[in-house]
Every structure is written in C-alpha cells, then in structure tokens.
Amino acid sequence: MTSADSRDPAPVETSRPSLSSTGQATFDLGLRMGGLVLAIVLVALLMFLLKPKSFNIDVGISVLRAMSSVAIMSLGLTLVIVVGEIDLSFGAMYGLGANSLAVMWILLGIPIYAALPLAIGIGALVGLFNGALVTWLRIPSFIVTLGTYNLLYGVSLWITKTSTFNPVYPPPGSEIPTAQLDFFTGLTASFGAHPISFEVVWMLGLALAIGFLLHRTLFGFRLMAIGGNPVAAQLARLPVTRYKILAFVICSMLAAAAGILDFSFIQTTQPNIGLSFTFPVFAAVIIGGASLSGGKGTVIGAMSGALLLAELQQGLALLSPGPHVQQLFLGFVTIGAVALDLALTNIRKRRAA
Amino acid sequence: MNGGLEGVRLRGLHKRYGATVALAGLDLDIRPGEVLGIAGPNGAGKSTLVRIIAGEERPDDGELLFNGHPWRPAADWRRVAVVHQEPQLFPNLTVAENILVGREGATNGWPKLGSADAKVMKAFGIDRFADTPLADCTLATQQRAEIARAVARDAQVFLFDEPNSALTDEESDELFREMHKLAAGGRIVLLVTHRLGDLFEHASRVAVIRDGQVRAILEGDALTEDGIAEQLVVGRDGETNVKTCAGIDxxxxxxxxxxxxxxxxxFHDIALDAKPGEIVALVGVEGSGARELLRSFAGLESCSGAIKIAGEKGDRAQRLSAYVPATRMLSLYSNFSVAENLLVRLGSPEIAGVGMALKKKRMRQLANEATRRFLIRAHSVSQGIRSLSGGNQQKVAIAQALNCAPRLLLLEEPTRGVDIHSKREIYRLLRDYVGADNTVIMFCTEVLEVYEAADRAHVVVDGGLSRQIVVGDYPHVESLATEISRMERHARDDGGARRQL
Structure with a gap:
C-alpha cells in the first residue's frame, strides 16, 4: 500500500470524521434530530400565529424552566435505557429526594449543607439497590423498579406523615436560619434582565456532564456496547455488572437532584410529587431516539424531547383549548416519532437489499 | 409402484442469500419408508435445504413435488414435522395441550384431548406426562411430544435435524427406534446430523451435500463411516494450506x-499442552464437550483442575486468553461501527485517558491500523458493522479479540459461513499471530478446517480427549478424515464397553 488515497479499500480520513456513530447512524441521528428541531420550531410557530401577543421571551424562558426537571431525569433514564434496562422508579425518587430533604432539614433540623448531600446520597443508595437486584439476583429491571417505585412512594408518605412542607413557613417548633433558607432558594434563584431561574443552568450543566460521560468516555462507550450486545460484552469480559449498577445509581441520583431543585424553586413539597413525571420522562427519551432494546440513545435527543414536551405543555396552557389536547398531542408525538423511525429504517433496508 | 411418483422430489433448487449461494440446483428424491441421511460440511446448504422442506424458507428457483404434485411446504405446513435438537413447542402448556395446539377444533372452550390423540400419546409413551407442563419434562420427552404432535396431525414428512446432540445414549436409541417406526409406517424421514456413526447405523441412504448440490448418494456397501467422511472433504479446489512451520518443535x-x-x-480429566507457535484443533460434534472445553480455557465455564498460561495460573492465566464465539452475533455489536467493534475490548490506557475520556484520535488511528493489519475491507472504519460481508465481519470479530493482545486465542469454528478468499486470509492471520510466540486453540466440526489450519488435533468424544493427531502426517484431507472418524468410533466403542461393565 503506497498511499491512502489511491485505493478505495483503505479507510481514508473522511471530511467529517465521526467515530461515535456509524455513517448511517449519523445520518439517522441527523434525520431524527432534524425532525425534532423541525417539530419544536413548528409548534413555536403555531403558537405564535395563534396567539402573537402572549408570545415573548419570558414565555420561552418559562418553557426552559418547566422542562428542566423532566430533562434532568431524562438524562439519567437515557443511561439506563442505553445499557438495556428500564427504570420506573425515578419519579418516586424525585419525590423522595425532595421529601427526605424537607424532613431532614425542616423537621429534624439538620443543616441544609448536610441534608442536601444526604438526600442525594439516598438517591445513590436507591440506585445501588435497583442495580444490585437487577444484576445479582437477575430480576428483570421492569419488575425491580416497579417495586421500588411503590417502596419509595411509601417511604415518602411515611417520613412526611403525609404532610406538606415549606421552608418559609416551617411547622411550629422548627426554625430555619435565614442563611440556610437563602442558600436553598439560591439554588434556583432567578437572574438577568429577563429573569431566568438558575435551575436552567443546572440542567444545561448536567446535560453537558452526562453528554460527555455518554458520548466521550470509556464509560459511555461500554454502556453502548453492553446495551447493544450483553452476551458479547459478558464473553469479552467487560464489567457488565458494575456498569449496569452505575447507570442505575446515576439515574436515581439525578432524579433526587431534580426533585430537590424543583423543591427549591416551588418551595413546597408534597408526598406524591414526581410520580406523574414517570411517563413524560420516558416519552422525552424515546422521542429523542433511544431504543428500549438498548445500545442506542443520545443526550441531545433526550433534551430535545424534553424541550418539545415542555413547549407543548406551556403553549397549550396559554391557548387553553382544554386539558385533553395536551394528552392527545403527547400520545401522537410519542407513537409518531417511533413509527417514523421504523418506517425510515424499513425504507433504507429495502433499498440496501 | 407408480414410477417414482411417490414421495418428495426436489428438482433444481436454487437459493441465494445476498452474495452467498446456498443451494445451486439441488436435486433429491426422498422415498416413503426409508430413512434418508443428509451429510455435508457447514455452509454446504444443509440447513437451507431443511428450512425449505420445513416451509420456513422459499427457494428462489426449482420445484418441489409431493407424490407427483407441486408442493409448497409453507402453505402445507401440517404435512411436515421438524424434530430439532431443541423442540419448538410451548413450554408453558402441558404435554397434552402441546399435542392439541393448532388443532383445537370448533370449540370455544378450553380444548379437550380426543381419543385419537390419546392413542397417539400412548403409542409414544408420553400419556403419563399428559398433564405435566412441558417445561418440566426431560428433553427426550419433549422431543417425543414434538413427534407425537406431528403424528396426531397426520404429518407425512419428518425432518430430524441434529435430534440427539443433547440426549443420552439410551434416549437417542429410543428416539431412533421411533424414527424407524415412522419410516416403517410409510412416512418420509430425513435425518440430518454431523454424527457419521448415526448416519451409518440408521440411514438406508446418505446424500452428501457440498456447495449447494447433492454430490454423492451412498447406499449398500458404499455406505460406511469412512466413506461418508471422505465424501465430505473430496473435490475441494484451492485448498488453503498455509502451514509454513507446521508441527516444528x-x-x-x-x-x-x-x-x-x-x-x-x-468433560472430565483433560490434560492438554500447547506450545507457542502452534494451532491446536479440538474436533468434536455438538454435545461432545469440545465447545465447553474451549470456553473453559477462557474462564467461561466453572471447572476444577489446574490451568497455566504463559507462567500465570488460574484466573490470571485465563485473563491472558481471548475467546471468539462461533456466531458473530455473539461477538459483534450491531449498534456499533467497524472501529467501535474493533476496539470494544480495550480500555484504559489504550483508548481512554484522564477521567475515562476517550482518545478519539488514537481510536481512529488504532482502528485504521487494525483494518490494514487484519485485511478488513471497509470503505471507512466509521461504517456500520452490518454493512460488511460475512468474511470481513469474521475478521473484525477475530481482530477484536486479538486487539487486547492475548497469548492464547480461543476460536470456535473460525471460518464457518465464510467465503474461500476470506477463509484463506483468516488462516494467514492466525499463522502470523502464532508466529509471534502465541497459541491458538480452536474448536472445529469440519475436518477440512483442521487439515487446512491446524498443526495438531485432538478428537473429543463424550467429554474425553483422544491422543493427539499430527496433521502434517496425513498427505491429504481424506486420510485425515478417515483417521478422525476412526478415532471417534473407537472412543465411542471404548466408552460403550466401559459403561456396560
């Protein structure tokens, strides 16, 4: 072989080197992302045409705020789905994150600086529990996390004694130091000329971190491998058990973080918060192109899915055509996105054959 | 009788999968009342033929006649029964329900066993398991249920596809007795197996398939184990013997x-030594224990005894080996590109640096090096793995294992379903690899592969290892095939004698 450009079998440097995905998958991803961006723009345009007056930058910012907790959880769920498992418990973990923090801080008087890492730590333990049952006892993750969902919700009800908490109005006998309250509300304080909550910054930061983890590190590479072919990964002696457990741990920790951030922003917590996030988060991840059979999924996709959902939710709230429209939309978008994906794959396969 | 109209008649069957020709104008007559054996090396078209007769696959061209009439097995599935090594039944239903499924009749209620069905079950000795869930029955009972199910629906064509590879000797004797009963009842019976002894003992005629055609039909005096063994390997052009330093101590x-x-x-009490620079073959049929033995060297089966590789013992030794399964499905990642597949077994520091961050440039460089070194033909390393040909996929699978620099490479049927050109290249790669003071141990079911690639071979029968065969001592592949089949027979006879004592 004399030079790389004279012969075609020699792999030559392409103009856009992409290793993380195959040429075809890059194209697929482009198509998927293009479709998603198009949908996001179209929905925005539609809102603008229908209600030009209420369409301004502040609405856009409120969409970003509204999507942030769903987006943060979708990051964790993406990892679990990529490795070929399912987590149904993150919604309940969101609730437990906020409620355990409230109980430790407001009721038990543990300073927020300790209670906050402890609450996140509870998330890590829950993830460890899920992952250990899935890998060591080989119970299907669907069943394990369905159980954990109920367990966590039960614990939330138990420790809060089914009551609501607000650090600004602590129950009689408890006192919240102002410095701690300021620190807590400061987590999601708004800033700038058009007030934007710091929660959005947390979301973007976490998305960058998880994006790096999934798409740029050995950890992410092996998650993709394990999800793509678990048997081969086992035969090749990849650390399948450890990586699966880690995916569950990160997922639960992110859910706890999302619950705490929302608590900080809304300032109240109830025992049942988070449960209703379960399906929207799944929808976001799946609309974003992740495959439930594993080995496929991107952070940018999950984020876009979350954005589209929040946009629909906020826009439809503004237009107020009735609560049914939002649900119908969510249903169509979820099925439609995957159906479109499959149709395109089939067309391509037929062309290749 | 009526001039060969009876039975199944296949004429000019053609079937291709992409670039691979599986059947190239296959002609075959199967008469009622006989057991017709089918033999052939892997990739010869045997399984395609079985799938076509079973109606799972349609030929591209050619005709099938049943008693003189054109026949489409896919539409006429009730007439055909396939008895697999693993029964294709419903493990959650009882044996009786399994017999009934698909013929429930006009009832809307839970179907009941008719008297005819009960009689069939009795004939096959499974009536006492009628209410046992199939999953709780032994494999032999499950196979009987499968046969009974077919008899109950009055199937006429019975395909036994490697039926006894997971059965004990007594169980397979009984299975073959049932098979002969079916044939004696005027049904059409095909026996497809790698075990030459079974073909010799139970088939009245044996058709040897090579390269998608029937190349020989052995019957009468010509039908011997050695005869079949020789037919399986003759007529190969361009044999790819690349041994340069074969067997040199x-x-x-x-x-x-x-x-x-x-x-x-x-398997039990195995003692095996292999030197650097050597390719050792373990020859055995499915169920002989050879596959498990190979996997055990990589630490994938739990075993007792001592293992030493390059001075290391136990777990640390097994870490110096890399295992490549027979099916590429078990070593390749379809969601990954060629490059990612090549590098997936690597870790830090080869492809990842500080904070586990992937070294993308280094990865691309390594992947490009590997495609050149392992002669993988791809337009780009970022192309999807499934867009490569089978031979190139196999090279990726082997390269993936070799990339983590093992001292011992463990291969299962390394050139199964691979074209002749890629095959030659794969053998050359293995030679280069052992040339650098490494060792290859491979599990083979084909004598030709042993002849072409290995320096030494051991035959594995019933979990025991034969004495070694030095491949270089055999002038041509036929003599090696005869020797291997002889050793298999002896080992079996010894085993049988031991059991009888």
Whole structure:
C-alpha cells in the first residue's frame, strides 16, 4: 500500500470524521434530530400565529424552566435505557429526594449543607439497590423498579406523615436560619434582565456532564456496547455488572437532584410529587431516539424531547383549548416519532437489499 | 409402484442469500419408508435445504413435488414435522395441550384431548406426562411430544435435524427406534446430523451435500463411516494450506498447560499442552464437550483442575486468553461501527485517558491500523458493522479479540459461513499471530478446517480427549478424515464397553 488515497479499500480520513456513530447512524441521528428541531420550531410557530401577543421571551424562558426537571431525569433514564434496562422508579425518587430533604432539614433540623448531600446520597443508595437486584439476583429491571417505585412512594408518605412542607413557613417548633433558607432558594434563584431561574443552568450543566460521560468516555462507550450486545460484552469480559449498577445509581441520583431543585424553586413539597413525571420522562427519551432494546440513545435527543414536551405543555396552557389536547398531542408525538423511525429504517433496508 | 411418483422430489433448487449461494440446483428424491441421511460440511446448504422442506424458507428457483404434485411446504405446513435438537413447542402448556395446539377444533372452550390423540400419546409413551407442563419434562420427552404432535396431525414428512446432540445414549436409541417406526409406517424421514456413526447405523441412504448440490448418494456397501467422511472433504479446489512451520518443535516449554481439568457435565480429566507457535484443533460434534472445553480455557465455564498460561495460573492465566464465539452475533455489536467493534475490548490506557475520556484520535488511528493489519475491507472504519460481508465481519470479530493482545486465542469454528478468499486470509492471520510466540486453540466440526489450519488435533468424544493427531502426517484431507472418524468410533466403542461393565 503506497498511499491512502489511491485505493478505495483503505479507510481514508473522511471530511467529517465521526467515530461515535456509524455513517448511517449519523445520518439517522441527523434525520431524527432534524425532525425534532423541525417539530419544536413548528409548534413555536403555531403558537405564535395563534396567539402573537402572549408570545415573548419570558414565555420561552418559562418553557426552559418547566422542562428542566423532566430533562434532568431524562438524562439519567437515557443511561439506563442505553445499557438495556428500564427504570420506573425515578419519579418516586424525585419525590423522595425532595421529601427526605424537607424532613431532614425542616423537621429534624439538620443543616441544609448536610441534608442536601444526604438526600442525594439516598438517591445513590436507591440506585445501588435497583442495580444490585437487577444484576445479582437477575430480576428483570421492569419488575425491580416497579417495586421500588411503590417502596419509595411509601417511604415518602411515611417520613412526611403525609404532610406538606415549606421552608418559609416551617411547622411550629422548627426554625430555619435565614442563611440556610437563602442558600436553598439560591439554588434556583432567578437572574438577568429577563429573569431566568438558575435551575436552567443546572440542567444545561448536567446535560453537558452526562453528554460527555455518554458520548466521550470509556464509560459511555461500554454502556453502548453492553446495551447493544450483553452476551458479547459478558464473553469479552467487560464489567457488565458494575456498569449496569452505575447507570442505575446515576439515574436515581439525578432524579433526587431534580426533585430537590424543583423543591427549591416551588418551595413546597408534597408526598406524591414526581410520580406523574414517570411517563413524560420516558416519552422525552424515546422521542429523542433511544431504543428500549438498548445500545442506542443520545443526550441531545433526550433534551430535545424534553424541550418539545415542555413547549407543548406551556403553549397549550396559554391557548387553553382544554386539558385533553395536551394528552392527545403527547400520545401522537410519542407513537409518531417511533413509527417514523421504523418506517425510515424499513425504507433504507429495502433499498440496501 | 407408480414410477417414482411417490414421495418428495426436489428438482433444481436454487437459493441465494445476498452474495452467498446456498443451494445451486439441488436435486433429491426422498422415498416413503426409508430413512434418508443428509451429510455435508457447514455452509454446504444443509440447513437451507431443511428450512425449505420445513416451509420456513422459499427457494428462489426449482420445484418441489409431493407424490407427483407441486408442493409448497409453507402453505402445507401440517404435512411436515421438524424434530430439532431443541423442540419448538410451548413450554408453558402441558404435554397434552402441546399435542392439541393448532388443532383445537370448533370449540370455544378450553380444548379437550380426543381419543385419537390419546392413542397417539400412548403409542409414544408420553400419556403419563399428559398433564405435566412441558417445561418440566426431560428433553427426550419433549422431543417425543414434538413427534407425537406431528403424528396426531397426520404429518407425512419428518425432518430430524441434529435430534440427539443433547440426549443420552439410551434416549437417542429410543428416539431412533421411533424414527424407524415412522419410516416403517410409510412416512418420509430425513435425518440430518454431523454424527457419521448415526448416519451409518440408521440411514438406508446418505446424500452428501457440498456447495449447494447433492454430490454423492451412498447406499449398500458404499455406505460406511469412512466413506461418508471422505465424501465430505473430496473435490475441494484451492485448498488453503498455509502451514509454513507446521508441527516444528522449537524446543522450549509449553505456553498452555492444563491438567486434571474437569467440568460438572461436559468433560472430565483433560490434560492438554500447547506450545507457542502452534494451532491446536479440538474436533468434536455438538454435545461432545469440545465447545465447553474451549470456553473453559477462557474462564467461561466453572471447572476444577489446574490451568497455566504463559507462567500465570488460574484466573490470571485465563485473563491472558481471548475467546471468539462461533456466531458473530455473539461477538459483534450491531449498534456499533467497524472501529467501535474493533476496539470494544480495550480500555484504559489504550483508548481512554484522564477521567475515562476517550482518545478519539488514537481510536481512529488504532482502528485504521487494525483494518490494514487484519485485511478488513471497509470503505471507512466509521461504517456500520452490518454493512460488511460475512468474511470481513469474521475478521473484525477475530481482530477484536486479538486487539487486547492475548497469548492464547480461543476460536470456535473460525471460518464457518465464510467465503474461500476470506477463509484463506483468516488462516494467514492466525499463522502470523502464532508466529509471534502465541497459541491458538480452536474448536472445529469440519475436518477440512483442521487439515487446512491446524498443526495438531485432538478428537473429543463424550467429554474425553483422544491422543493427539499430527496433521502434517496425513498427505491429504481424506486420510485425515478417515483417521478422525476412526478415532471417534473407537472412543465411542471404548466408552460403550466401559459403561456396560
């Protein structure tokens, strides 16, 4: 072989080197992302045409705020789905994150600086529990996390004694130091000329971190491998058990973080918060192109899915055509996105054959 | 009788999968009342033929006649029964329900066993399991249920596809008795198996398939185990013998040594040594324990005994080996590109640096090097793995294992379903690899592969290892095939004698 450009079998440097995905998958991803961006723009345009007056930058910012907790959880769920498992418990973990923090801080008087890492730590333990049952006892993750969902919700009800908490109005006998309250509300304080909550910054930061983890590190590479072919990964002696457990741990920790951030922003917590996030988060991840059979999924996709959902939710709230429209939309978008994906794959396969 | 109109008649069957020709104008007559054996090396078209007769696959061209009438097995599935090594039944239903499924009749209620069905079950000796869930029955009972199910629906064509590879000797004797009963009842019976002894003992005629055609039909005096063994390997052009230093003793110690190596079920008391620079073949049929033995060297089966590789013992030794399964499905990642597939077994520091961050440039460089070194034909390393040809996929699978620099490479049927050109290249790669003072141990079911690639071979029968065969001592592949089939027969006879004592 004399030079790389004279012969075609020699792999030559392409103009856009992409290793993380195959040429075809890059194209697929482009198509998927293009479709998603198009949908996001179209929905925005539609809102603008229908209600030009209420369409301004502040609405856009409120969409970003509204999507942030769903987006943060979708990051964790993406990892679990990529490795070929399912987590149904993150919604309940969101609730437990906020409620355990409230109980430790407001009721038990543990300073927020300790209670906050402890609450996140509870998330890590829950993830460890899920992952250990899935890998060591080989119970299907669907069943394990369905159980954990109920367990966590039960614990939330138990420790809060089914009551609501607000650090600004602590129950009689408890006192919240102002410095701690300021620190807590400061987590999601708004800033700038058009007030934007710091929660959005947390979301973007976490998305960058998880994006790096999934798409740029050995950890992410092996998650993709394990999800793509678990048997081969086992035969090749990849650390399948450890990586699966880690995916569950990160997922639960992110859910706890999302619950705490929302608590900080809304300032109240109830025992049942988070449960209703379960399906929207799944929808976001799946609309974003992740495959439930594993080995496929991107952070940018999950984020876009979350954005589209929040946009629909906020826009439809503004237009107020009735609560049914939002649900119908969510249903169509979820099925439609995957159906479109499959149709395109089939067309391509037929062309290749 | 009526001039060959009876039975199944296949004429000019053609079938291709992409670029691979599976059947190239196959002609075959199967008469009622006989057991017709089918033999052929892997990739000869045997399984395609079975799938076509079973109606799972349609030929591209050619005709099938049943008693003189054109026949489409896919539409006429009730007439055909396939008895697999693993029964294709419903494990959650009882044996009786399994017999009934698909013929429930006009009832809307839970179907009941008719008297005819009960009689069939009795005839096959499974009536006492009628209410047992199939999953709780032994494999032999499940196979009987499968046969009974077919008899109950009055199937006429019975395909036994490697039926006894997971059965005990007594169980397979009984299975074959049922098979002969079916044939004696005027049904059409095909027996497809790798075990030449079974073909010799149970088939009245044996059709040898090579390259998608029937190349020989052995019957009468011509039907012997050696005869079949020779037919399986003759007429190969362009044999790809690449041995340059075959069997040369370079002195020095062995790289791999295994002693008192036993497994709970598959094999026992194995002692094996292999030197650097050597390719050793373990020859055995499915169920002989050879596959498990190979996997055990990589630590994938739990075993007792001593293993030593390049001075290391136990787990640390097994870490110096890399295993490549027979099916590419078990080593390749369809969601990954060629590059990612090549590098997936690597870790830090080869492809990842500080904070586990992937070294993308280094990865691309390594992947490009590997495609050149392992002669993988791809337009780009970022192309999807499934867009490569089978031979190139196999090279990726082997390269993936070699990339983590093992001292011992463990291969299962390394050139199964691979074109002749890629095959030659794969053998050359293995030669280069052992040339650097490494060792290859491979599990083979084909004598030709042993002849072309290996320096030494051991035959594995019933979990025991034969004495070694030095491949270089055999002038042509036929003589090696005869020797291997002879050793298999002896080992079996010895085993049988031991059991009778």
């Amino acid at each position: 370079r002195g020095g110690g062995s790289l791999v040594s295994v002693n008192d190596w036993s497994h709970a079920a598959a």
